[in-house]
Amino acid sequence: MSDDYELMDSGDGKKYERFGNVSLVRPCSQAMWRPERPADWLRATAMFDREDGNRWHNRGALPKEWTIETSGIKFRLSGTDFGHLGIFPEQRSQWKWIRDTIAANGGSRNSVLNLFAYSGGSTMAAALGGAEACHLDASKGMVQWARDNAALNGLKNHPIRWITDDAHKFMERENRRGRRYDAVIFDPPTFGRGANGEMYKIERDLKKTISLVKGVLSDKPLFVLFSSHTPGLSCIVAANIMSQAFPDAKIETGEMLLEGRSFPCPSGIYCRVVFPRAVCYNSMP
Numbered sequence: 025m026s027d028d029y030e031l032m033d034s035g036d037g038k039k040y041e042r043f044g045n046v047s048l049v050r051p052c053s054q055a056m057w058r059p060e061r062p063a064d065w066l067r068a069t070a071m072f073d074r075e076d077g078n079r080w081h082n083r084g085a086l087p088k089e090w091t092i093e094t095s096g097i098k099f100r101l102s103g104t105d106f107g108h109l110g111i112f113p114e115q116r117s118q119w120k121w122i123r124d125t126i127a128a129n130g131g132s133r134n135s136v137l138n139l140f141a142y143s144g145g146s147t148m149a150a151a152l153g154g155a156e157a158c159h160l161d162a163s164k165g166m167v168q169w170a171r172d173n174a175a176l177n178g179l180k181n182h183p184i185r186w187i188t189d190d191a192h193k194f195m196e197r198e199n200r201r202g203r204r205y206d207a208v209i210f211d212p213p214t215f216g217r218g219a220n221g222e223m224y225k226i227e228r229d230l231k232k233t234i235s236l237v238k239g240v241l242s243d244k245p246l247f248v249l250f251s252s253h254t255p256g257l258s259c260i261v262a263a264n265i266m267s268q269a270f271p272d273a274k275i276e277t278g279e280m281l282l283e284g285r286s287f288p289c290p291s292g293i294y295c296r297v298v299f300p301r302a303v304c305y306n307s308m309p
């Protein structure tokens with residue numbers, strides 16, 4: 025399987041990554057070590073920093089858009105004003121796990137809700153595993169980006185509902201309608217805004233998110249997958265919260281990593297809540 029993503033090197037608060045033919049240097053607060061191959065970084069296509077506000081260097085050398093394939097999923101990329109490209113490659117192990125777990129547990133018999141879904145990596149992983157999916161993000165532009173990605177992956181006619189809404193409001197409505205899901209995936213921001221400006225603050229709202237997620241789970245759910253990039257939210261914190269919410273489930277937790285040629289670089293945490301009916305697919309990174 026071709027993989028167009030690689031962490032080339034990291035250090036001194038930065039990461040040097042390759043996305044197909046494009047290589048970029050961007051901030052990475054966890055990279056407190058020394059770069060291994062600093063001379064190579066001079067070959068980067070472009071650089072982004074936040075030293076003086078959000079700023080690209082050599083942005084003109086970036087293609088307006090380009091496509092890569094990683095973890096068996098194609099993504100359209102573009103350099104946004106905030107330094108994001110439309111992919112969080114540290115989610116690659118989760119995408120593989122989502123796809124394999126669904127495929128091993130009845131594929132198309134499952135329905136999956138993906139909240140705070142960004143450019144749709146987890147939605148596509150669920151769909152490629154066979155599931156029906158519901159993709160939700162507060163940003164209309166991101167929902168369109170995810171739809172374009174799904175089309176790139178041959179999923180244009182796959183049963184995926186595309187929703188632009190606030191995650192809490194949507195789950196409250198789904199609950200009233202009695203709509204249920206076999207798996208829920210959520211990657212909430214530290215701070216974000218809903219489709220109508222609703223404020224989301226993880227330290228204030230996570231408990232409510234989890235209780236709403238519980239309310240939309242089917243009678244025999246497969247899994248809940250929580251991930252986060254919030255500084256200070258460790259995987260043990262996540263496991264403690266989830267084991268209180270779901271005492272009968274198996275909890276698997278760890279760090280999400282950017283990986284490639286050099287040291288793995290921690291980029292957030294994941295917490296998988298696996299319910300008793302799931303055939304446990306062991307793909308711990």
Ligand SMILES: C[S@@+](CC[C@H](N)C(=O)[O-])C[C@H]1O[C@@H](n2cnc3c(N)ncnc32)[C@H](O)[C@@H]1O
Nearest residue numbers: 112140142161162163190191211216217218224
């Ligand atoms: C951290 S990103 C998710 C990254 C993505 N899951 C991934 O790893 O590829 C957070 C996303 O949440 C969305 N968002 C922020 N506040 C929201 C809210 N209240 N309801 C729904 N989506 C929200 C943002 O538009 C953004 O796309």
